[in-house]
Amino acid sequence: MTTRRLLGFTLIALGALTLLLAARLEVRAQGGGSLASPMHPSVTLLDADGVSVLQRNAPISTAKTCGTCHDTAFIMANSAHSRADLGFGLERLYPPAAEQGDGGEMNCFLCHLANPNNAARLEALARDELSWANTATLIGSGIVERTATGYRYNAELFTDGALSREALPIQDPSTANCGLCHGAADHQTVTPLLVSACDINAFNTATTGQIFSPQRVSQSALNLTNKAQTTRSFDIHAERVLKCTNCHYALNNPVYYQPHKAESPSHLQFDPRRMDLGEYLYRPLHQFAQGSNAHYGGLPSATENTMRRCESCHDAAQGHAWLPYLERHTQVLACESCHIPQTFAPALEMVDYTVLTADGAPNQSCRGVTDSEVPLFTGYQPLLLPRTETDGTQKVAPYNLITTFYWAYGTAEKQAVPQSALQSVYLTDEGYAADVLAAFDADRDGALSDAERKVDTSEKAALIAAKLAALGFPNAEIVGDIQPFALSHGVASGQWAIRECRTCHTEDSLISRTLTLAAYTPNGVLPSANGGNVMLGGSLRHTSDGALIYVPPPQADLYVFGHHRAEWADTLGMLAFLGVLGGVFTHGGLRFFMARLRAKQGIKAHPSLKRVYMYSVYERGWHWLQTAAILLLLLSGLVIHRPDSFPILSFAAMVVIHNVLAVILVINAALALFYHLASGQIKQFLPEPKGFFNDSIKQALFYLRGIFKGAPHPMQKTPQRKLNPLQQITYLGLLNVLLPLQIISGILMWGIRHFPELAASVGGLPFLAPFHTLIAWLFAAFIIAHVYLTTTGHAPLAGISAMINGWEAVEQAPPQSSD
Amino acid sequence: MLQKFRYIWLIGLGVTLLIIGLPMLIALRDTTPTTPSPWQAIRATPQHVSHAALINGDFKTGSEVTRACLTCHAEAGQQMLHSVHFTWQAEPVVFGERDQPIGVGKINLLNNFCIGIQSNWTGCTKCHAGYGWQDANYDFTNVEQVDCLVCHDQSGTYLKAAAGQPAQGVDLLVAARSVGAPTRQNCGSCHFNGGGGNAVKHGDLDESMYFPNPTLDVHMGKLNFECTTCHVTTDHIIGGRSLTSSADVLTRQIGCTDCHAENTHQDARLNAHTDSVACQTCHIPAAARRNATKMLWDWSTAGQDLAEDPHHYLKIKGSFEYEQNFVPQYFWFNGLSDRYLLGDPIDPSLPTVLNPLAGSINDPNAKIYPFKVHLGNQPYDKVYNYLLQPNTVGGYWVHFDWDKAFVAGAQATGLAYSGQYGFAPTVMYYMQTHQVAPKADALQCADCHGESTRLDWQALGYMGDPLIWGGRK
DSSP: OOHHHHHHHHHHHHHHHHHHHHHHHTTTOTTOOOOBOSSOOOEEOBOTTSSBHHHHTOOOOHHHHGGGTSOHHHHHHTOTTOOTTOOOOGGGGSOOOSOOOOOOSOOHHHHHBSSOOHHHHHHHHHTTOGGGHHHHTTBTTTSEEEOSSSEEEOGGGOBTTEEOTTTSOBBOOOHHHHHHHHSSBOOOSSSOOOOOTTOTTSHHHHHHOOOBOSSBGGGSOOOBTTTTTOOSBSOHHHHTTOOHHHHSOBTTOTTTOOOOGGGSOTTOSOOOOOOOHHHHHHSOOOOBOOOOOOSTTOOOGGGTTOSOOHHHHOOTTTTOTTSTTHHHHHHHBOHHHHHOOOOSSOEEEEEEEEEEOTTSOEEEEEESBOOSSSOOBOOOOOEEEEEEOTTSOEEEEEEEEEEEEEEEEOSSSOEEOOHHHHHHHHEETTEEOHHHHHHHOTTOSSSOOTTTSSOOSHHHHHHHHHHHHHTTOTTOEEEEEEEEEEOOSSOOOGGGSOOOGGGTSSTTOGGGOOEEEESOOGGGOOOEEOOTTBOOOOEEEEOTTSOEEEEOOOOTTOOOTTTOOOHHHHHHHHHHHHHHHHHHHHHHHHHHHHHHHHHHTTOOOOOOEEEEEOSOHHHHHHHHHHHHHHHHHHHHHHHHHOGGGOTTSOHHHHHHHHHHHHHHHHHHHHHHHHHHHHHSGGGGGSOOSTTHHHHHHHHHHIIIIIHHHTOOOSSOOBTTBOSOHHHHHHHHHIIIIIHHHHHHHHHHHHGGGTOHHHHHHTTHHHHHHHHHHHHHHHHHHHHHHHHHHGGGSSSTTHHHHHHHHSEEEEEOOOGGGOO | OTTTOTTHHHHHHHHHHHHHHHHHHHHHSOOSOOOOOGGGGSOOOOOOOOOTTTOOSOOOSHHHHHHHHHHHOHHHHHHHHTSHHHHOOOOOBOOTTOSSOBOOSTTTOOOSSSOOOTTOHHHHGGGSSBSOOOSTTOOTTOGGGBOSHHHHOOSSOOOBOGGGOBOTTOOHHHHHHTOOSOOHHHHHHHHTTTTTSTTSSOSSOSGGGTSOOTTTOIIIIISOOOHHHHSOEETTEESOOOTTTSOSOOTTOOOGGGTSOTTOOSOHHHHTTTTTBOHHHHHOOSBSSSSOEEEEEEGGGTTOOOOOBTTTEETTTEEEEEEOSBOOEEEEEOSOBOOOOTTOBOOTTSOEESSOBOOOTTOTTOEEEEEEEEEEEEEEETTTTEEOOOOIIIIIHHHOOHHHHHHHHHHHHOOOOOSOEEEEEEEEEEEOOSSOOOGGGSOOHHHHSTTOOSSOHHHHTOSSOHHHHOOOO
16 A cells, blocks of 8 residues: 555544544534624613623614624615615505615625524514514524513623634625525525415515425425426526525625726726725615616615626527527527426415404415415416517517506505505504404404405495594595516426426417416406516406406517418408309309210310420429428428317427428429529519410310310410410419519518518518418418319310329311411 | 329328317417436336245255255356355455455455454344355355355344354354345445344444335335346346445446436536435435434443443444534545455554545536544554454454453454554544435535535535535536
8 A cells, every 4th residue: 555545544533533533523514604894893782872782782784783894884774775774565566655664774684694583573663673683683693682671682692792713703795584484495405495475574485486495396395286396496597506586696896897888988898996805795776786676665776777687698599409490589589488487386476455354464365375264385387478688679578467456545656555544544452443344354253264354345345444544544545556576486497497498488388378467457447567577468357256356468579480360361362262162163064064964965166185294394393392391381481370170289399391392392393493583484474465464365265165165275285385364364463473472572581580660561471471371371271272273275184294204285276367 | 184183181180180289289389397207217026936935844944945946046056156245355446556456345354343354254244145155265166055044034033143154043044945035134234234233334234224214215115126136137147336345346337327317406506516416415304314323333342340321332342423414525526435454554653544435526427415424443563553343243352352262363363463562543434425315305405505614625626615616627
């Protein structure tokens, strides 16, 4: 054994022992890795006067304590998190009240300690101990405890009046810190995740159902449908060890800060003049990068859309090779639309503040959870709504809609009635007020059941309005709001994202889904949309059982193949098609009838026939290739147009096939054009000016009269002159009008991913697609007529046989009619 | 000529179909890369021939059954004589700096469980695939001493007793007539009970694997593998090796990549791990998931009349600690290990590693593997400073006199005993490789990266979490 190897082994052994001993002390303490800053110095807890809290047993002043090193005045002046009474409540779903009073000092501990005691903090706030709320956050750490009489510091933990790094481990905010108020957000995979339905204290989960956790859904503690099969993580970013602050970073954090493009001269790639770390630590901006909020209580617009977007980090072109028309999809869809296909937690659906429970809470309902005794989570599919992005473009993104009903008072500009006023209207110390019970308690049992607890008649509304007026809130009436809450967390990796074309490309497309807004509407009041940058242009409808649903608008600028169809194109096209079909049947029927009649009368035409080599191999070849291409194009186009009628065919494959066929058709047409030009055969298609009208009329008359009598064909078909004047006209139209239009409209649609402006200049997909459909109908009509006319030779199958074999027996012109 | 050729249209039809069909086929071809099916590497199970009607006789001893087997399977006897299941000794190899190759195995090694077989043969050879090994003079060339039944009995009634002889009352005819290819029951009867009882030794081999559910072992529980599905056996030479008792060679090594492609994940991020992280590390998220396994064995407390409990204290063995469903420890490992051999010097003040792992962050062949680390406190000679082989079976376990036990042990090993003994700490590594969980239970990023403490990156040689500090070059 070499010395080095021996040394290695010994080291490994020693390491193993140390580890083992450590593991023994802290058995299976996974996920508890310390984030504590290794550099944060010991902290002297100061009170509002800047002296140690131990001296007078005073509440901690975070502004003074942390202000020893950090510019707390700056931090608190520039933060939406600056109050000690920070938190969420149902009132956040309500138009904000004007005054909010003294909120106390910013609670640094709540976000900068590993295990802040939020429950104790909220209890302190509930006891109106605002000044102690921040101190209460430390209960459980051993630093301070709550006694029967108040709070008491544990002086033994302090060394020279200061708390060591171990006693007060200050850290960067972890995901769990943010999760304390914002919802189910976590970084660990060990303890199974549990979420209660629509708990407003977990605001972002309650309003949207979003969960930010690396844990696999199947390993969580949620009572969830289809759980065992759902082996994805709640959020792929959490799974990949991102934490909240990786995206929602402090805006002046030099690690993440990027100067705005517009601020730098265009030649400059990187500006090395940065804020240094010391300056940042002195004045860390506690405004965090964020997206945009369309609902009440959103953060100041100064920080709106300061966050990096999906595409700032991800290159969609990588990894979407399977997706046809990726560029088109990303033009109209936000990434979240497919990558947040569903939630796992329920979300608020409706909050009705027009009435209160005996506890003083509004009525509320949740979506994504069953009404059973043990609630079973089903999650919900978010509604796809168009929103205006910062660059002005419009994309469809997933949302939850929360409808709120509340009382608003005043004359000109109505204001929301405060909750406290409503509580004095409905409740006394003994429960519901007598007049409220008299009006609402239909079964006279002294309590209000769920069914009774609704303002569902104008009498009840009038009673409450009158009581509000007496309290100084005149002209109160019920108002409703619909607010969109965006889903941007709970992101699924590609494997779990929406991948099935028919989720949208179908009759029952995701983009046209309706959403139940509320099971009832108080006093029939319809809520109004309050969408901000989100288009809530749909209509509201009551179902037969009184529920209110949101029906998305037909979106004028969006055309989803397989879902959208233009009535006019299909109607016109079908009329043309049926017209030709009808005409062919009538004409053919008459011919058949007349021929039988002639046969009965013994009239027999004996035209003298001559076998002619009519069509060259190439002519036949390109003809049949074009036939096959056109037929298959019509079929695949039909599947794309109406995928619901062909459930077994793959939509994506049909799109590919359609495009490949189109290329074949165009090349074939181009080669054929070249052949006809080069060989001079093009003249076959060109009417000769001399005698054209006469000949046309002769030919028309033949089809209208002569053909029924067995008259000879007016034009002699020869290899030099295969087409009669009517055919020439038809083919000119077909080849010079229909075919180019179809090719151009097809190319524009195919190219919409590369040059969308070009398509938009002629009306975009909403015009191009129906137009393409209409021409397809005309092509179909042409095929019917074309095939029928091939039977008008001397024998019904002579024409088709000639196009197969090349040889055709044609009538020889009687000598007298030749010039 | 083309004008006259009647069937030209057939050619035209063919050409048209080609022009349309070929581009479509090209456009629609499946471009997703496919990995070869792992089933390609699985050998077909041979057709079983029922021996019920073939075997007759009044078998008094195991060897008589073996003789009957050999009448048809003549070559099997010689094959077994070369199998480590019979020899308990691997081919000689040179360990580290030693000057000559040494063939090691249970026959001559010490561990930190029951310590060693020398002088304790009758107890230990209960699990020997042979009959009658009770002293140092066992004849390893006698084919009739091979025990066919322990691996091939399918009646479930066969049981071995002292010196590997069939236990009293075993109906050898019933067992012999039942023979078939070895199943989990055959292998498990010894391997699930390593260390003297269910789940004691390995951490990843225990009786929960007789009838595992898919979440415990995806291969056995979901796909119904037998042990031999992976431990491919040719001419009675069974694939695979134990890092605690086999030689320092990789020839019999079996591994996940025998069947699975190394970069089989759909996720490039995961595939980027396979250079440095063994499959087992993520796919065996915890050790001893169903049955607790022994983590510590302290012989120094043996011999006292304390309250007995097989999971905490036995008078004959000392005190133990058991753990279940625990996070393994992770070390660099290149598949090779050194071995403490009888007589090697130790420093009793430091833990002696009996099977030191080879590999480090700088070893391109090494990966991070999961281990159960078993700590021992076992007797050593205070004068000669080496570990001692006690005679326990029929010795210490009867008279509780360590001195007598070491004297008897020394006679068997030929290694001198000074008369002064003490107890020294020892360590053994057990790699976790069985009980592979379904992929839905595999570790996730956050189990090792970020705020987790599962891996101690600096102890492994990284500057810090490679997610932030970068991986090894």
